[in-house]
Structures are given as C-alpha cells and as structure tokens.
Amino acid sequence: MPLSWPLSWKTGGFLLGAVFFLAVALVKPIGVSTQFVIFDGILWSAADSAVVAVDEAAKSGYTSPNAYLAKSGGKYAKAIANPLNYGFVFVLAIMLGAGISGWLRGSFKDAHRFMPEVWLENHGPTPVRRFAVAFLGGFLVLYGARLAGGCTSGHMMSGIMQTAVSGYIFAAGAFVAAIPTAMFLYPREAQS
Amino acid sequence: MTILLAIIVGAAFGVALDRVGATSPNLIIGMLTLRSLHLMKAILLAIGTASVLMFAAQLIGLVEVAHMSIKAAYAGVFLGGMLLGLGWAISGFCPGTGLASAATGRWDAAVFVIGGLVGAAAYMLSYPWFEGTAIMADIAGGKSTLGAVPGLDAPALIPGLRGDLVGIALGGLFIAAAFALPERLSGSGRRQALPAS
Known part of the structure; x- marks a missing residue:
C-alpha cells in the first residue's frame, strides 16, 4: 500500500518550515542553485585541470581563469577543488531524501x-x-x-x-x- | 561533522519537498495558474513557521545570529527572478524541486537538470557582460534586512525597527495568509485534486 500523497498543506508546509529552521539553526540557510555551478566546474576541471588553481593570495586559497569562479575570493573555485563540502553534499542528499520518499509512495511506478x-x-x-x-x-x-x-x-x-x-x-x-x-x-x- | 549535517538536513529537505508535493510539475503549474494553491499555502506556512522559529530562538539565545546569511539586493535579482519565473512556469520545476523530482524517477525533471547545468555554464561564461554594470550594483543597502537584527552585521532598510521582532510579526502574517488563501483562485473548481486540509 503506497503512502498517501501529497501531505495536506498544513502538515507539509510545517514540515518544510521546520527543515528551513533546522538548517539555519545548525549550519546556514538552505540554497541549491550554486551547486549547479560547482558541478559544472567539477566536470570542467576534470576535462581541463587548469580551471581551478591554488592561489595563496586569494581569500579561499584558490582561483580560476574564469571570472565567475574566481569571484568572492575564489570560493567557487575552492568548492570545485573540494567537492566534499557542505553545500555540494547537501544537494546530493536532497536527491537521496527525495528518492527514498518517492520510492515509499511508489513514484517510480507512476x-x-x-x-x-x-x-x-x-x-x-x-x-x-x-x-x-x-x-x-x-x-x-x-x-x-x-x-x-x-x-x-x-x-x-x-x-x-x-x-x-x-x-x-x-x-x-x-x-x-x-x-x-x-x-x-x-x-x-x-x-x- | 559538517558533512554529516549536510546529509541529514539535505535528506530531510528532499523528503519534505517530495512529501508536500513540490516534486510534482502538476502542482507547481497548478499554483502558478492559480488553479490549486496547495503549494502556495504550504510555502507561506513554511516561510512563516521558519521565520518565527528562527527569530524566537535567537531571542532566547538558542540559535546563533551569525548563522544568518543575507544575499545582496541589486537590479539583477529582479531580472534573474523574472528569467527564473519564466523557466519555472514553462517547465514546472525550480532548481531544488527539479533535482528532487528527477530523484523520484521523473524523466522530464532529469532533462530539466541537464538544461540547468547548461544554463549555469552559460552564466559562468557570460558573467563578464554583467560584472561591474549597473545591473549588479547594490540597491536598498545591498545585503540588507527590513529592520535591524540585533547582532547581525547587515544594514537595515528601516533602521528604527527591531529586525527580529519584525521577523516574528511577518512570520505570523505569512502563517495567517496561508490559512486565509482559498484552495483556488481561478478555474472551475469542479475537481478537488487534493486533500481538503
């Protein structure tokens, strides 16, 4: 028997709000779209290792010949060089959670x-x-x-x-x- | 430890997005055509709940103010918001819900994610067009909040207001709005697709 879906707006909205609160209480506010850039950067640097470079002068310790990846002290370049960071793992975990939730309600048989x-x-x-x-x-x-x-x-x-x-x-x-x-x-x- | 938290909070977010129905393009398009406000009511309740909990927890010292992170305001926020709105309406996905929906087995969501990776790459390459232009120049104080949040290093739009109290009041307003909104604002109403509440 698949789970009934979706939740009511009251239960579902409260659950969603609790997660946004939990995120800022424990670490920082939720964000997703930056990680599309990080994943692109990981693919790009796999094809061309010059995309991310160590730079002692940069605030993050990393830079890139791409102006966007080099901005804000090279924080995107740093995340690309170290994919096991909070933001990137967070987004992978969204897919894990949604996949499990979907499987429990039978979404793969839709x-x-x-x-x-x-x-x-x-x-x-x-x-x-x-x-x-x-x-x-x-x-x-x-x-x-x-x-x-x-x-x-x-x-x-x-x-x-x-x-x-x-x-x-x-x-x-x-x-x-x-x-x-x-x-x-x-x-x-x-x-x- | 941070990685463990990323897994726990990220997975909880993924479960919440799917359970509330945000992984469904039917429900997203239902909201944007004003035919089913299920997700609009859920989003308003979520923002309100999170806002009240966070600012109340700050007041009693349970949550560190330094965990807040305020993004800058500039004309590109509005322009980018419009572009996102356009893509959101035609596809029925946004970045988080698209990823979550792909993970539940939707093929159109997987295509959306690939389109998103190409779009993010295009922005990465075209960033020099925007850098330093008026589109990217701070407005309304840049990384500003509505009122002054005690302990937060951010300018306030209205410096005389206590930002945390404003947050609790607005949070309450969002919750009230969630309850006040009807289930639909357009369409015939001949079909109730969702549990009443």
Whole structure:
C-alpha cells in the first residue's frame, strides 16, 4: 500500500518550515542553485585541470581563469577543488531524501513520468516537445538564478524568512513572470 | 561533522519537498495558474513557521545570529527572478524541486537538470557582460534586512525597527495568509485534486 500523497498543506508546509529552521539553526540557510555551478566546474576541471588553481593570495586559497569562479575570493573555485563540502553534499542528499520518499509512495511506478497530466491536457502526448520545454526551462531557471544570486530556496524561502530585502525583490520578479506565463501556456486544467 | 549535517538536513529537505508535493510539475503549474494553491499555502506556512522559529530562538539565545546569511539586493535579482519565473512556469520545476523530482524517477525533471547545468555554464561564461554594470550594483543597502537584527552585521532598510521582532510579526502574517488563501483562485473548481486540509 503506497503512502498517501501529497501531505495536506498544513502538515507539509510545517514540515518544510521546520527543515528551513533546522538548517539555519545548525549550519546556514538552505540554497541549491550554486551547486549547479560547482558541478559544472567539477566536470570542467576534470576535462581541463587548469580551471581551478591554488592561489595563496586569494581569500579561499584558490582561483580560476574564469571570472565567475574566481569571484568572492575564489570560493567557487575552492568548492570545485573540494567537492566534499557542505553545500555540494547537501544537494546530493536532497536527491537521496527525495528518492527514498518517492520510492515509499511508489513514484517510480507512476504512469506519467515523461509528461505530467497538465502537459498532456494542454500539449498532447509528444515527449520530445515536453523534453525540449523542460530543457529550455532548466536553462532559463539556472541562468536566472545565477544572475539573481539565488533561487526559490535561497532567495525566496531562506531570504524572506530572514527578512532579507533581496528575497522580496526576487519573489516579485519570479511571480510577475511566472503567473502570466503559466496561465498562457496551460489554459486547461488536467482532468485525471 | 559538517558533512554529516549536510546529509541529514539535505535528506530531510528532499523528503519534505517530495512529501508536500513540490516534486510534482502538476502542482507547481497548478499554483502558478492559480488553479490549486496547495503549494502556495504550504510555502507561506513554511516561510512563516521558519521565520518565527528562527527569530524566537535567537531571542532566547538558542540559535546563533551569525548563522544568518543575507544575499545582496541589486537590479539583477529582479531580472534573474523574472528569467527564473519564466523557466519555472514553462517547465514546472525550480532548481531544488527539479533535482528532487528527477530523484523520484521523473524523466522530464532529469532533462530539466541537464538544461540547468547548461544554463549555469552559460552564466559562468557570460558573467563578464554583467560584472561591474549597473545591473549588479547594490540597491536598498545591498545585503540588507527590513529592520535591524540585533547582532547581525547587515544594514537595515528601516533602521528604527527591531529586525527580529519584525521577523516574528511577518512570520505570523505569512502563517495567517496561508490559512486565509482559498484552495483556488481561478478555474472551475469542479475537481478537488487534493486533500481538503
């Protein structure tokens, strides 16, 4: 018997809030999107070992010929040179936790793991189109998150819970773009 | 020790994202089309709960203020937020939920993550376009909070306000908003996809 899913917004929201509190109580606020850069950097430095270099003069002790990886005292370069750091392991652990949770509710046996029902209702059963849109979505989301300096986790959730001004600015930009776009692209509700 | 905490808190976050339904593009798109506010209510409750707990724990000395980390405000935060919003709406994923969703076996989420890795690489290479421009210049005090949080080295937008008390008050407001929001703001309502509450 698979677990009932999803939780009510009350139980689920409280659980999510407790995790955000726990993170800042024990270590630091939750953030995710930086680790896409770190993973890219790990792949890049595997192909070209000059991407990250030891630099005694840098605050982190590392630098890079890439201006983005070298910024803020080379902290990204340092994380790439030492992948076993808090932020990177944290994001791997998200996948572990979600995978276990999904397995317990039977998510690997879901009928629609290529296209969600709302996609099928509005755009029909062509996986290639859904994949093209998912790829473009991923590109825009991470390009935007890096320009903004954080994503839905780091800016919106962690930022607003700490009363950060930047968190409110980010959330305004995200919803101003997202709500009309979603209403335009998905006018029909899934009927499953 | 830090690595152990990364595993515990990260896994707890992954479980919470999946249990609340944030790994489902149906529910994300439901929220953004205002047809199912399940996730909006959950997010508001989560932000409110975390804010009240953190600032209250600081007040009684249980949580170190130094654990806070405030990100800078600049025009690029709004622009980047809009780009993210666009990609979020077309795909139904954001960085954390996309990774979590891929881990639950969604193939479209895995493609989203690959797109995200390419997008992050593109930003890495195009960063010199933005560096030093007005888009990246601090606004509203840069790494600022709404009020002045005692013990935090961050400028306040309104220096006369006690930042921690503001955080508790706003946290309460977010929780109230979560309860006040209806289950849906648009659509017919002929179908209840979710447990009532």
